[in-house]
Amino acid sequence: MVERRPILGILAHVVLILGVLIVALPVYITFVASTHANEAIIHPPMPLTPGSHMIENYTAVLTGTQEGGGSKAMVGRMMLVSLVTALVIAIGKIAISLLSAFAIVYFRFPFRMFFFWAIFVTLMLPVEVRIAPTYKVVSDLGMLNTYAGLTVPLIASATATFLFRQFFLTVPDELTEASRIDGAGPLRFFWDVLVPLSRTSIAALFVIQFIYGWNQYLWPLLVTTSEDMYPVVIGIKRMISGGDAQTEWGAVMATAMLAMIPPALVVLLMQRWFVKGLVDTEK
Amino acid sequence: MGAISIRKVVKRYGHGPKANQVIHGVDAEIADGEFIVIVGPSGCGKSTLLRMVAGLEEISGGEISIAGRVVNDIEPSERDIAMVFQNYALYPHMSVFDNMAYGLKIAKVPVAEIKSRVDKAAAILQLGPYLARKPRELSGGQRQRVAMGRAIVRQPAVFLFDEPLSNLDAKLRAGTRLEIQKLHRELGVTSLFVTHDQVEAMTLAERMIVMNAGRMEQIGTPEEVYARPATTFVAGFIGAPPMNLLTGRATGQRFAMGDVAWLLPAPAPRDGELILGVRPEHLDIANSGWPLTVDVVEMLGAERLIHGRLGASTGAVQVTVRVESTSHNAVAGQVLQLAAAPEHLHWFDAQSGQRVG
Numbered sequence: 180m181v182e183r184r185p186i187l188g189i190l191a192h193v194v195l196i197l198g199v200l201i202v203a204l205p206v207y208i209t210f211v212a213s214t215h216a217n218e219a220i221i222h223p224p225m226p227l228t229p230g231s232h233m234i235e236n237y238t239a240v241l242t243g244t245q246e247g248g249g250s251k252a253m254v255g256r257m258m259l260v261s262l263v264t265a266l267v268i269a270i271g272k273i274a275i276s277l278l279s280a281f282a283i284v285y286f287r288f289p290f291r292m293f294f295f296w297a298i299f300v301t302l303m304l305p306v307e308v309r310i311a312p313t314y315k316v317v318s319d320l321g322m323l324n325t326y327a328g329l330t331v332p333l334i335a336s337a338t339a340t341f342l343f344r345q346f347f348l349t350v351p352d353e354l355t356e357a358s359r360i361d362g363a364g365p366l367r368f369f370w371d372v373l374v375p376l377s378r379t380s381i382a383a384l385f386v387i388q389f390i391y392g393w394n395q396y397l398w399p400l401l402v403t404t405s406e407d408m409y410p411v412v413i414g415i416k417r418m419i420s421g422g423d424a425q426t427e428w429g430a431v432m433a434t435a436m437l438a439m440i441p442p443a444l445v446v447l448l449m450q451r452w453f454v455k456g457l458v459d460t461e462k
Numbered sequence: 463m464g465a466i467s468i469r470k471v472v473k474r475y476g477h478g479p480k481a482n483q484v485i486h487g488v489d490a491e492i493a494d495g496e497f498i499v500i501v502g503p504s505g506c507g508k509s510t511l512l513r514m515v516a517g518l519e520e521i522s523g524g525e526i527s528i529a530g531r532v533v534n535d536i537e538p539s540e541r542d543i544a545m546v547f548q549n550y551a552l553y554p555h556m557s558v559f560d561n562m563a564y565g566l567k568i569a570k571v572p573v574a575e576i577k578s579r580v581d582k583a584a585a586i587l588q589l590g591p592y593l594a595r596k597p598r599e600l601s602g603g604q605r606q607r608v609a610m611g612r613a614i615v616r617q618p619a620v621f622l623f624d625e626p627l628s629n630l631d632a633k634l635r636a637g638t639r640l641e642i643q644k645l646h647r648e649l650g651v652t653s654l655f656v657t658h659d660q661v662e663a664m665t666l667a668e669r670m671i672v673m674n675a676g677r678m679e680q681i682g683t684p685e686e687v688y689a690r691p692a693t694t695f696v697a698g699f700i701g702a703p704p705m706n707l708l709t710g711r712a713t714g715q716r717f718a719m720g721d722v723a724w725l726l727p728a729p730a731p732r733d734g735e736l737i738l739g740v741r742p743e744h745l746d747i748a749n750s751g752w753p754l755t756v757d758v759v760e761m762l763g764a765e766r767l768i769h770g771r772l773g774a775s776t777g778a779v780q781v782t783v784r785v786e787s788t789s790h791n792a793v794a795g796q797v798l799q800l801a802a803a804p805e806h807l808h809w810f811d812a813q814s815g816q817r818v819g
Binding site: 357 | 516517518537538539540543544545547548549550551552553554555564565568569612
């Protein structure tokens with residue numbers, strides 16, 4: 180590790196550059212495609228440099244005026260649905276798991292360990308396993324085509340609860356005792372001491388859960404039937420028309436680019452906190 | 463106003479026949495303004511006792527009252543106490559000022575009053591320049607002072623210290639010890655100080671409580687505890703190097719250990735199986751007396767420790783003698799004659815370990 184050999188340096192760079200290309204090339208092609216008129220894309224060879232239709236394509240999808248046979252829902256509206264959904268899921272997950280981890284670590288109540296294990300076991304059940312019963316519940320409650328239906332079933336999070344529990348266990352007991360002597364009640368201690376101490380973990384979880392919420396596909400596909408409640412991820416799929424009708428690829432790619440922006444922004448803006456939250460704790 | 467009375471206090475973990483009792487009925491009356499040090503080896507229950515006074519540990523039996531009020535069922539924050547923890551337990555995300563002010567904020571003390579109290583405490587502890595810093599930007603000694611500041615601003619009736627010096631290095635510890643003493647003189651608040659370090663106990667205490675295995679062995683001033691240890695445990699625990707303890711059979715002025723017997727300078731308080739205790743500094747090297755075969759000599763600067771064996775080669779007892787380094791220069795293998803003044807002999811019952819006479 181300490182030795183510097185030129186060969187190894189070159190090899191490392193080659194591997195890294197290859198990695199970047201593999202990740203970045205599809206994004207680049209998407210971008211290029213979003214700047215061309217449809218004719219240019221469907222007639223091979225596909226151009227590899229940006230074209231001149233960028234503004235037309237983006238304004239068309241944002242206002243829902245593109246041509247072609249696919250869905251013409253307004254991307255602006257879908258982005259808003261996605262944003263609300265992702266935010267509610269991320270914030271809701273953090274709030275619920277902070278509180279349940281607090282209960283499990285700091286309170287002694289009957290069946291405490293049972294509840295912990297119950298939460299822990301649900302870690303092993305993916306959403307898809309319980310999707311049919313959950314759909315039934317949501318539909319019986321009349322929550323189809325609502326933000327509640329899109330978000331509430333996804334809020335409970337065993338992973339986040341477990342993460343916060345592990346963090347709370349590392350907070351020294353003396354801190355709890357000092358705050359008891361200072362006269363802080365449980366909720367005051369939670370709010371004044373635990374939450375500020377967890378803020379790096381909260382930031383890391385926010386990033387992960389925001390992207391998780393933004394990228395939901397299967398669940399919104401089931402619970403939404405009306406065009407104005409579709410999140411953007413579904414919107415992309417619906418713009419690709421089946422059968423003989425023509426797909427407006429420029430518009431699809433423009434939508435895909437737009438859909439990538441909010442998660443990318445969240446990661447970029449919170450990167451420093453995100454890394455901090457994963458590698459160290461303030462103590 | 464800050465008197466503490468501890469009556470028949472018992473601590474048990476668990477319930478029923480399987481309960482594990484760790485404190486077996488401790489009684490102590492502590493006057494207002496006294497500085498009491500609780501000292502004992504680890505696991506003797508000294509911290510548990512302190513935590514019961516603080517209210518962090520439930521009292522299984524008996525009664526604790528602070529300033530004339532029974533506090534068994536009172537929350538820690540209502541007991542009029544402040545505690546300094548071994549690892550300081552400062553809130554890592556709060557500034558020094560906020561750490562000290564937190565308790566007052568919760569108690570809804572007016573902002574101006576909080577500021578003046580914190581500033582005053584900071585001035586006493588020389589923390590003025592650091593009020594805006596976070597605990598992680600401070601050194602160990604400074605964090606220690608913030609923890610004390612947090613206790614001072616509460617203006618409590620009782621200070622509780624749980625081994626507050628053990629995380630400091632030796633030099634800082636000595637300095638902080640003096641500061642605590644000075645602080646106590648200035649504020650005059652009743653203090654309970656737990657430590658396993660007998661030097662801390664001897665230097666800080668007005669009276670000290672020596673604990674062993676959940677029992678109070680002795681309570682008294684450092685002088686009393688040193689001069690008249692109540693049990694063999696106290697005799698062996700307080701003083702470095704510890705008191706020499708020789709088990710034997712006394713008959714009048716004769717003291718027999720195994721097959722060897724010596725003449726005592728004065729008759730034992732009673733005949734029978736007894737333990738004789740003599741501190742290393744009270745053994746004198748004389749022309750005639752008990753023969754000591756020297757094993758090792760340690761030079762400590764001002765004084766010299768002579769470790770040797772008393773008696774025949776089989777069943778010999780290890781004995782340590784402390785002499786001025788300028789006096790004797792003993793060498794290994796040499797045989798010295800030891801003598802002791804009658805007032806420096808301590809007698810304990812061989813079975814119970816309790817002081818006799």
